[in-house]
Amino acid sequence: MSTAINNSSVSYWSSYSGAYDFTKLTQLASSLALARSSASANSSSSYSSSSNQVSASASSSDTSALQALLIDIDGKLTELINFQKAQSASLPDAGGYGVTTSQKDASYVAPQNVATGASAQLDSSNSFIQQVSHYVSGNTLSFSDAKAILTEAGTGDMTADKMAALQAIAKNLNASGAYAITASDYVKQMFDNVVLGNTRNDKAGGNLTASSTQAQMTALVDKWFGGTDNPNIDANSHYQDFYGLGGSLFGSGPQASDVNQGRLADSSLLASLAALAAANPGAIQDMITDNQDGTYGVRFYLNGEKQYVTVDSKLAVMNDGTRNDKSIYEYNGGSNGTLWSQIAEKAYAEFLSEVNGGSNDMANLSTDGDWYLSAGLKVTGSDFAQTALQNASTTHYTLNSDSAANGHYAAMKTFLGNQISTALSSGQIVTMDAIAGGRTGQVFEDNNLVGNHRFAVVGYNSNTQTVTLDNPWNANGTITARFTMKLDELAAQNVRFNVNGGAVMTA
Template structure:
C-alpha cells in the first residue's frame, strides 16, 4: 500500500489524538515527502521507529490496535532517514518526528471518507476539526436493519454531526451548541452504506466519534450535564423513534444514602437506567448498569439505591411509541421530602423499596395503615393521593392505580352505594368499606328476579375461570334482559378469545379484577366468587355450564363478567340506571312483565365498546328508498357479510315484533358464520342455541346490526 502523509509543524496546542483525521493550520511543508514516502510493507501492523529516539509516540493500548485489525506499515523517509511505521499509530496515537506531525491526506468529502467498516456494537474513531480543516467524513456499512446510535464527545469547541445516506442526503443530525456532546439515536436504520459528517461550527477541537447498533444504546454522550447533584432536579423531555435515548450526567460529592430516580407522566412505554462508566470509555459495559426500571406500558419507573461519591449517568430510553416523560433525580430521602404522615412514609418506603412497585396487596396495606386512629386525617389523605398520582412517580400496575384512585379520590359509585367518597375525617370503617368495594368485591349487586318478586341469595361458586378454552357457546343468558351484553361477550369470545382472557386478573384470594373500557380507556373493578343462585344452587342469571354452584367443572367467566357489569352500572357511565343491580332495586308484590332496571335493555354497540375498547358502528339491516322514482327496499346484507369476513365482531338485533317462529323478537344475536354456498347466516342466540337463516329471513326479522370497526 502506498501511503502519503501531510507534514505539519508541531505547536504546543496541537494534540493529534487521532492522526488519521486530526488536522492543524496549513503551513509550508518543511520536507517534501511526496516522493520520499517509500513503499509500504505488508506485515503485522504496529508502528515501530526504526531509529531510536527519533520519534515520540503515545501508543494506544495493544487491544485497541488489534481490534482494528491493521496489517500494514509504511516506510517514511525524512531528512534522508528511512523509518518503517505501522499505520495504526497514525490512527490512534500522537506521532511526532523532529517536531513534525504526520497526518493522512484528505477526508473532507464523501469520496475521500475514512472507511469505518461495518456497524456493530462498538465503532470508534478520534478526529479534529478546525479553521482550515472544517469537516471530516466517515463511511460505514449497515448490514442489518435496526437501531443506530452515535455520540460525539470530548470537544473543547463547538462541532456538530450529521448522518448522511449514500446519496449525501441528511438522515439525522445533532447540533446542540457550545462544547456539549452531540448524539443521534434512531429506532430504525435501513440496510445500506452511510456517511457521518463531523464539522466545525466555531473554534478548533478534537473529538471522539462512537457508533453502535445496540438496544438500548450503549453510548454515553452527556447530553444534559447536571454538575454536582444536591437535592432534587426535575426535567421534562421525550424519547421516540427519531431520538430513542436521553442521557443525563451528574456527579456526587459525597455518599447519598437514598439516591432516587423517578420517571413519570409517560405517554408511552419508556424505561430508565442508572450507569457508572467505571473505565471512562464512553460506553456502557455489562457491569456498569447499577440499576434499571422496566415496569412496562405507561407505568411510572423508579430506581432507588445508595450511591458513593463519583460520576454517574441516567439514561432514559424508548421501549415503544413516542413517550413524553418527567424525570426526577434526587439525593435526599424522597419519602420525607414528598410525604408528611409518618405511617404513610413508613409503609411507602418499606413496600416500595422491596421491588420498586406497589402491588394490590401493598395498597390495601397502606390504606389500612391510616386507620390506626379510627379516622383518616387531612395529612394522611393528602399523602395517599400523592402516592396514587402518576406524576409522583410511584410505579404500580394500571389496575391497582385505577382502583386506588377510586378509593382516595372518589367515584360516583361511592355515594350511590351509601359509602361516600373519602375525605378528611372519614372513619376507618368507611375506608374499610371502600377497600371492600373496589379491591375485594364485597359490595355485590342487588339480585332480584326479572319480574321483581324474588330476592336471590349469593353462594360461593366452585370451578375454574375457564374450562377447555373460551367459546361463544359458553354464553348462557337467563332471568335478565341483557342480551345486548351477552351477545357482545359472545362476539368477543368468537373473534378474540384473548380479549376475554385478558379481561380478568385472578387475585389469588377468591376475587377477580375485571377490566372494561370507557371511551377506549381501561377501567377496573373487583368481583368475588359469590353469585346469585336459587335455593338449590343453580344459576339464576348467566349460566356457568357445570351444574350447581358446588360442581368442580363450573366455568366462571360469563357469570363473573355479567356480575361485574352490574356492579359497574353504579359508576354511571354504561348508559343504564346507575344502580348496583342486575334487575333494579325495587321489589314488587305482583310480577311485572317488563323491567328496565339494572342492566336490562341496552345497545349491543355499547357492550362491544365496553368489553373490547374498540370503536363500533350501528347500521340498519334494510330500509325503504323513498327518493327513487319507485319506492324500493335496499339492504345491508352484502356489507354485513364482508364485514364479518374481514374478521370484525358482528351482532344483529331483531325487530320488536312481527318476527317468525324460531326467532326471538327484540333480541340480539351474535354472528358466528356465513355459508357462501347456501347463503345462510349462522347466528348464536345468547339463550344457548344456534340458528341458520337465509338472506330473506335476515331482512324480514332483523332491524339493525352493530360491528367493531377494527
C-alpha cells in the first residue's frame, strides 16, 4: 500500500496563495495529512522526486528527501488548517501557527480609486478650461500644477463651468486615448479626492459641488495637497516645522536604526518600518514622495489598493528635555538627521483616521496589545500596520518548544526558519512579537526582549537557526537594540513571528 501526493496536488499547493479554492484545499489537506501519517509511521517510507509522491512501502534510500518533504507538509498543512479556521470566524485568531490575516473592507477603497475610461477632448469654449489649459498643455499633470488648478478654481467660489472643467480633467487623468493626461498615481488620487469626492471630505466641509465656496475649496486643497490636518498631539509636545532646517528625508538610504520609538506604544508600526528598511530600503523611498514644497505624499495599502495621504513637515517635539540619544522628538525620531520614519509615523496616524473615520490623533497608533482595528476590518491593529506598509498578507507563526504540545517541533522550527529566510531575501517585512515578560515595555531579566513589544527581524542564519532582531527603541532605549537569539531560545519565550508574503485576500 502506498499513499501519494500527486503532481497536480503539489502544483496546486505551490500556487494556492493566489487563489483560495476551499474544495481543492480541503482535498489537498486530507491528502497531506494521510501522507504524513503513513510516511511517519513506516520506517521504509521514501520520497520520489520524479513522481512527487510519498510512498509508505518503498525503500528508505532517499530519507533526506523524505524528511524535507515531511517538514514542508507539516508546515503547510498547519498553515492551511489554521487559515481555514480563521476564515470561518468573524475575526481571525490572533494566535496559533500559520494563521493568515488580511484586510477585507472596501468602504474606503472604492471612493479612493475612481475608474478611468477613454479620454475626451477638453471643451475649449469653457472659460475655466481656457484659463488653466497651460497646466496640462504637455498632457501631463504635476503635483504643483494640480494644486494650482484647484486653487484657481476656488478663487471667487465655484461655478458650473469650473466644476465641469475639473471633472473633465479628472476623467482624462491616466485614461486611454489621444487626450489622456498622465499623472502619478498619487497626484491622480489627490485630484480625484477633491473633484470627484471622498468619504472623508466630511472633515473639510463635504464633497465639492458647483456651488461650493472658496473656503470649502481651500479646506479640501489644504487637506489633500497641503497636509495641514495634522494629528492631535499631547500636551507635552508641540509642532515644529523642519522644512529647510537641515537634515534630509532619507540620508544615505533608509535603515532600521533610523527608527527610534519615543513616547507612543506603537512598536507594531515602527518595527514594521524598521523591518522594511532593512529588507527593502528602496520600498521606503518609493513609499514617500517629496513634493518639494514642505509636503510629502505617503503611500499605504488597503485591501490591495494604493492609498495616499499628504502630510506637511511639521513634527511633534518635546516641550522640554531630550531622549537618550539627545532627540527632541516627542514620538518617533532620532539624532541622525533623517526624517522619513517620523514622516511615515505621522502619515500613518492620518491614514488610520481616514480608514476608520475616527479622530485624527497620534494616540491611535498605540496598537500594542493586538486590539482589533474596527468591526469592518478583519485584521488586528498590529497586523494592519504591517500589511498597510506592504501589499501582502501577513502570516503568524508561533513556535512552541514543548514537545508534548507540538510533536513536530524540529520540523516546525526548520519550516519557520525557511519562511523567515525566504521572506527576508525577497524584501518582505518580518517582525516578531515578544508576548511574555510581564507588563508592556518591561525588559526580560535574561535577554534583550521586552514584554508586549514588536521587534524587526533583520536577519536569519539557517546554519545556526538564529534570528537577528532590531528593537525599534534603537538609540532611544537603554538596552542593546540589535541582538541575535536562537530559535530554541525564542520558542521558550512564547514569541510570535509575523511574516509577510503572498497575495492579499480580498474576498
